[in-house]
Amino acid sequence: GAGVSQSPSNKVTEKGKDVELRCDPISGHTALYWYRQSLGQGLEFLIYFQGNSAPDKSGLPSDRFSAERTGGSVSTLTIQRTQQEDSAVYLCASSTGLLRLDNEQFFGPGTRLTVL
Amino acid sequence: DQQVKQNSPSLSVQEGRISILNCDYTNSMFDYFLWYKKYPAEGPTFLISISSIKDKNEDGRFTVFLNKSAKHLSLHIVPSQPGDSAVYFCAAGGSGTYKYIFGTGTRLKVLA
Numbered sequence: 001g002a003g004v005s006q007s008p009s010n011k012v013t014e015k016g017k018d019v020e021l022r023c024d025p026i027s028g029h030t031a032l033y034w035y036r037q038s039l040g041q042g043l044e045f046l047i048y049f050q051g052n053s054a055p056d057k058s059g060l061p062s063d064r065f066s067a068e069r070t071g072g073s074v075s076t077l078t079i080q081r082t083q084q085e086d087s088a089v090y091l092c093a094s095s096t097g098l099l100r101l102d103n104e105q106f107f108g109p110g111t112r113l114t115v116l
Numbered sequence: 117d118q119q120v121k122q123n124s125p126s127l128s129v130q131e132g133r134i135s136i137l138n139c140d141y142t143n144s145m146f147d148y149f150l151w152y153k154k155y156p157a158e159g160p161t162f163l164i165s166i167s168s169i170k171d172k173n174e175d176g177r178f179t180v181f182l183n184k185s186a187k188h189l190s191l192h193i194v195p196s197q198p199g200d201s202a203v204y205f206c207a208a209g210g211s212g213t214y215k216y217i218f219g220t221g222t223r224l225k226v227l228a
Contacts, residue, residue: 107159
């Protein structure tokens with residue numbers, strides 16, 4: 001497929017465990033974004049990658065959250081010592097670069113994380 | 117402090133009628149705006165956008181209106197169809213930046 005893919009689609013974990021969420025962007029897209037959507041909330045920006053570097057990590061809620069991107073492609077969002085408030089849908093998006101009206105972000109289907 | 121607000125969490129409209137979804141923003145530096153549509157278990161998909169140099173952009177049944185002085189935009193869908201039932205997010209950003217600020221979404225239900 002040519003779209004953004006994310007895995008797993010669903011993840012149920014116990015409080016205190018670590019989780020890894022994966023995003024495969026559209027081939028050739030240099031920009032990659034992670035968002036999360038908690039119940040009743042909008043899309044909350046977490047982190048942005050341009051290539052393999054993350055110029056903006058300002059949205060990461062705590063130091064339990066980290067993300068990396070390798071080879072300018074796949075990205076992994078890691079949440080350590082998960083808490084119940086981490087339960088949300090985590091969305092990944094990619095784009096060709098700077099945001100312009102004709103340069104949209106393409107979203108993956110998301111990973112629904114449930115922390116028990 | 118929410119910079120982009122969608123104050124109506126849900127909206128129901130009869131098929132064939134007009135759907136109007138509203139969005140307000142607070143940051144005067146925003147100069148482009150987008151609407152995304154999201155079906156359950158899918159990621160948001162881009163619907164329509166507008167630059168601050170315009171006050172209207174139309175694409176088929178979808179029209180976005182921008183009122184800069186009121187810091188308000190709206191999405192009109194006419195005629196509404198059952199397949200339009202989804203959650204609609206508005207988003208805003210500044211040109212040359214990389215980050216959209218999203219609203220909380222409005223769930224539209226079009227009744228057959």
